[in-house]
């Protein structure tokens with residue numbers, strides 16, 4: 186394991202003012218999102234939409250890495266340059282989603298375990314040769330009646346650690362993503378407790394399996410009430426509970442925490458990050474973003490109505506806002 190390379194890549198991914206763009210929707214998810222805005226899904230429309238985003242002027246100051254899906258890492262920009270090569274030429278690390286999706290967990294109706302360990306070593310080798318320097322694996326945890334079960338927690342934690350170890354062996358920084366979903370009517374204290382459980386279990390497995398924590402990144406949910414909870418609380422409460430949960434349950438040697446947006450509004454995702462980074466305490470890790478929807482939802486909508494440039498502007502704006510939130514320098518007036 187090349188710990189020096191892993192630590193360097195991880196530090197670069199969470200450099201000041203920078204964060205990650207998650208553009209790794211599977212073909213199914215990306216097709217649904219295109220259809221929802223009236224665009225016929227195909228390999229070419231998925232490529233054209235993403236190539237336009239990637240060629241946005243000057244977003245490198247806000248974006249350190251882009252997570253790609255298998256189809257995209259093999260595609261080319263309009264001028265024929267392979268996409269990973271193009272990103273690297275702009276000082277942006279190409280990343281790759283390597284899980285093969287969340288599948289039904291046997292004997293546990295409604296719960297899922299993320300698959301993709303078979304052949305993972307060989308796939309990581311190929312992706313590294315194509316230019317990828319980091320990877321992502323997403324586990325999903327649903328809160329509900331009797332959920333999550335211990336089986337849901339332990340199987341996902343075990344798989345996340347196995348994935349992380351294999352990636353590191355092959356020179357890829359693993360983004361470890363245990364996502365507690367926002368679906369449901371649970372309160373924020375329940376989200377806090379479940380998030381703490383999956384984090385404890387994941388890092389215990391990482392320890393048992395020898396994962397090199399300074400060469401990894403964590404991609405967690407924020408601690409928020411469920412979408413249908415009557416008490417939605419305040420942004421300040423969400424930011425404080427998130428920081429409290431992470432401080433107590435995430436190893437302090439991990440270089441960075443890159444949040445997912447998970448269905449928050451664009452502005453909530455930015456505001457929460459801004460509040461956390463504006464606190465009068467020195468956090469042990471960088472607090473950054475690895476947003477998908479909160480960086481691209483508006484850009485996709487705009488692209489579908491025909492303007493490449495306006496789509497780039499919409500993405501560049503969200504990237505700039507989140508970049509400011511890395512240092513607590515964002516404010517709502519800047520959204521105008």
Ligand code: 13P
Nearest residue numbers: 207445446447476477478
């Ligand atoms: P969202 O920010 O849209 O939740 O996506 C991030 C991600 O990569 C989820 O796996």
